[in-house]
Amino acid sequence: MSVGHISTPTMAFCTRHVVRGFSSSALRPAVIKHVMIIGGGQMGAGIAQVAASTGHSVTLVDTSEEILNKSVKGIEGSLKRVVKKKFADKPEAGAEFIHKVLQSLSTSTHAESVIQSSDLVVEAIVENLKVKQEIFGRLDKLAPQHTIFASNTSSLPIADIASSTSRLDRFGGLHFFNPVPMMKLVEVIATPATSQETFDSLLNFSKVLGKTPVSCKDTPGFIVNRLLVPYMLEAVRLYERGHGSKEDIDIAMKLGAGYPMGPFELSDYVGLDTIKFIIDGWCEKDPGNPLFKSSEMLNKLVSEGKLGRKSGEGFYKYK
Numbered sequence: 001m002s003v004g005h006i007s008t009p010t011m012a013f014c015t016r017h018v019v020r021g022f023s024s025s026a027l028r029p030a031v032i033k034h035v036m037i038i039g040g041g042q043m044g045a046g047i048a049q050v051a052a053s054t055g056h057s058v059t060l061v062d063t064s065e066e067i068l069n070k071s072v073k074g075i076e077g078s079l080k081r082v083v084k085k086k087f088a089d090k091p092e093a094g095a096e097f098i099h100k101v102l103q104s105l106s107t108s109t110h111a112e113s114v115i116q117s118s119d120l121v122v123e124a125i126v127e128n129l130k131v132k133q134e135i136f137g138r139l140d141k142l143a144p145q146h147t148i149f150a151s152n153t154s155s156l157p158i159a160d161i162a163s164s165t166s167r168l169d170r171f172g173g174l175h176f177f178n179p180v181p182m183m184k185l186v187e188v189i190a191t192p193a194t195s196q197e198t199f200d201s202l203l204n205f206s207k208v209l210g211k212t213p214v215s216c217k218d219t220p221g222f223i224v225n226r227l228l229v230p231y232m233l234e235a236v237r238l239y240e241r242g243h244g245s246k247e248d249i250d251i252a253m254k255l256g257a258g259y260p261m262g263p264f265e266l267s268d269y270v271g272l273d274t275i276k277f278i279i280d281g282w283c284e285k286d287p288g289n290p291l292f293k294s295s296e297m298l299n300k301l302v303s304e305g306k307l308g309r310k311s312g313e314g315f316y317k318y319k
């Protein structure tokens with residue numbers, strides 16, 4: 001399926017690209033024009049929307065046309081919400097904006113046929129190291145030399161994902177937040193092998209998207225999730241101990257701490273499967289850390305397919 005068309009591959013580098021092992025004449029960040037986003041779920045669709053809205057030509061890749069159709073429908077819906085505010089008094093300009101964004105967006109179920117024209121690959125598939133490594137390893141063999149790879153992982157070490165490729169210097173983390181069109185932050189993660197040029201390119205790209213980047217080390221959870229995920233799990237444990245209803249805990253954190261969503265609402269919003277992957281992975285690496293302890297309730301909900309908003313039920317029910 002194609003929503004727009006893939007524009008002619010743009011030569012990403014105005015200057016010579018500087019990578020380890022290459023002679024370099026300029027240390028300038030790469031110009032990123034064509035972006036491939038892998039994974040059309042809540043995060044990938046959001047990243048694709050924002051990238052296509054800011055002058056990039058974007059190809060969104062997933063495993064089936066059905067999923068991609070759903071992703072594009074979601075993007076259209078989100079664009080309508082954006083336009084309602086941005087072009088409140090100019091509905092025609094709003095409609096033109098949506099048309100233009102959708103023209104810049106194409107979809108594919110075959111990453112291999114898109115990689116040759118990609119300056120940047122942003123992966124936002126399931127939070128599973130092996131699956132991420134497999135896809136990057138495969139694309140690494142086909143990608144142009146200059147192409148930068150980035151993962152949107154919530155919790156996996158970027159260096160572990162990058163280890164399946166031969167472009168350790170052109171690999172970094174770009175961690176977006178849900179919902180991507182609304183959340184202003186991007187965590188940009190460098191591994192010890194990420195080149196300065198790659199890091200600067202990812203910082204610049206985040207700014208062009210209209211986001212505020214912060215620089216992170218490749219440590220578990222980077223900044224936000226290292227603080228946020230133990231907090232969400234502690235809320236579940238509080239509830240499991242019978243020390244508060246989930247409704248009261250949510251109200252308390254919204255009205256008492258000024259959070260836009262309570263921890264149960266937020267967990268359902270993020271996806272309980274994603275939270276389980278995160279906490280299980282950290283617990284495996286550091287089993288003695290009480291902050292990384294899982295929860296029976298969380299495990300049960302995930303085993304029942306109650307993954308939060310995306311499946312219609314999690315801690316709460318959604319119509």
Ligand SMILES: C[C@H](O)CC(=O)SCCNC(=O)CCNC(=O)[C@H](O)C(C)(C)COP(=O)(O)OP(=O)(O)OC[C@H]1O[C@@H](n2cnc3c(N)ncnc32)[C@H](O)[C@@H]1OP(=O)(O)O
Nearest residue numbers: 078081082085154176177178179181182225260261266270
């Ligand atoms: C785990 C991972 O690795 C990391 C993470 O992502 S952690 C999760 C981080 N995210 C959060 O913490 C989100 C917390 N929640 C929020 O900020 C807010 O509840 C929210 C922005 C999601 C929604 O806001 P809220 O006021 O509750 O609802 P709502 O009235 O529907 O939306 C507010 C505005 O956002 C807009 N909006 C919400 N979602 C949108 C979307 N997907 N696309 C476009 N616009 C959207 C709405 O149009 C609305 O605009 P308006 O104010 O002009 O009418």
Ligand SMILES: NC(=O)c1ccc[n+]([C@@H]2O[C@H](COP(=O)([O-])OP(=O)(O)OC[C@H]3O[C@@H](n4cnc5c(N)ncnc54)[C@H](O)[C@@H]3O)[C@@H](O)[C@H]2O)c1
Nearest residue numbers: 039040041042043044062063124125126127153154178270
């Ligand atoms: N949900 C969040 O709040 C959030 C926030 C930041 C980062 N993340 C991270 O982003 C990634 C995606 O999370 P999500 O919430 O969008 O998940 P999701 O389940 O909504 O979407 C994942 C998508 O990836 C697709 N996919 C799976 N394997 C694939 C493959 N081999 N090739 C192409 N597509 C494939 C699936 O079909 C699905 O559409 C995860 O690594 C997650 O940890 C999530």
